[in-house]
Amino acid sequence: MRTTLLLDVDGTLIDSYPGIREGFLRGLDAAGWEHPGEDFIRRIPGPPMTETMASLGMDAEENRRAMNAYSEYMAGDGWQNFTVFDGMAQLVAEWKAEGYEVVTATSKGEGLARMALERAGILDNIDFLGAAQEDGPRKRKVDVIRHVLDNVQPERPLMIGDRHHDFEGAAFFGIPSVAVTWGYADPREYDLATCTATTADELKGIVHDF
Template sequence: MRTTLLLDVDGTLIDSFPGIREGFLRGLDAVGYTHPAEEFIRRIPGPPMTETMASLGMDAAEVGRAMAAYDDYMQNGGWANFTVFAGVAELVAGWKGRGFELATATSKGEGYARLALERAGILPHIDFLGAAQERGPRKRKVDVIAHVLASVKPQRPLMVGDRLHDFHGAAHFGLPSVAVTWGYGAPEEYEEATYVARTARELEEIVNAF
């Protein structure tokens, strides 16, 4: 039975924190909000940015203005402010070569996800690009996973991510999940995953044994 890997992008495949952080701060500056502590900022990759903005107390109009500034930064090169985590591109290529079906399941906007994965050299190995809609209702991880499952109809799916919403989203559909610790999650979040991988080698071993 063929295994399908549902791969988160930010914090799992690529370290996009520098770009996300800069776009977030520009969004706050656009509406005159004080920058929160770095501990808060470190946790912003993963959930929809609109939810993060709203969690700071912004009303709908402020969220709209903040997101306009965020999107302007991303569209003008901010999306490319990332690096690929060590060993991950090689893992993805190896999985594809061994016959795994590969899909992304990311809250990153579809356009940005495509651009980033193409730049990273990972996109050619992806069978289905599951992502959030930049101008539509599909934003939350659970909605993205639902979209992937409906589109791909996998036989043996396994979610790989770094944040709580990855593991809760997988559990919502009864799917097992792997937490990778090189991303943006906290140790207490990893407890919600089925497996934990601390290195690319450990992730490979978990996937191969699944």
């Protein structure tokens, strides 16, 4: 039975925090909103940015201004402000060569996800790009996973991510998950995953034994 790997992107394959952080702060400034503390900012990668802005107490108009500034920055230089986590591009290529079906399940907008993965040298090894819609209702991780399942119909799926949204979204569909510790989670979020990997080599072993 073929295993399908559902991969989160931000915090799992690439470290996009520098760009997301800058875009977030530009959004706050555009809305005239005070910057929260670094503990809050460190957790912004993962959920839809509109939800993060709303969680600060913004009304609809403030959220719109913030998101316009955020999106403008990310569509310009911001999407390029990332690095690839050690060993992950090589690992994705190995999985593809070994016969795994490799797809993404990311809350990153589809266009930005495609550009980032292409720049990272990973896109050619992705069988299906499961991502959020920039202009559409598919935003939450559970909706992205549903989109992937509807299009790929995997026999044996495994979710790999770094935040509670990944593990909760997978659990909603009865899918096991692996938490990678090099992302942006509070360590308590790892308890929601089936198992935990601290390095790319450890993740490779977990997938091999799945």
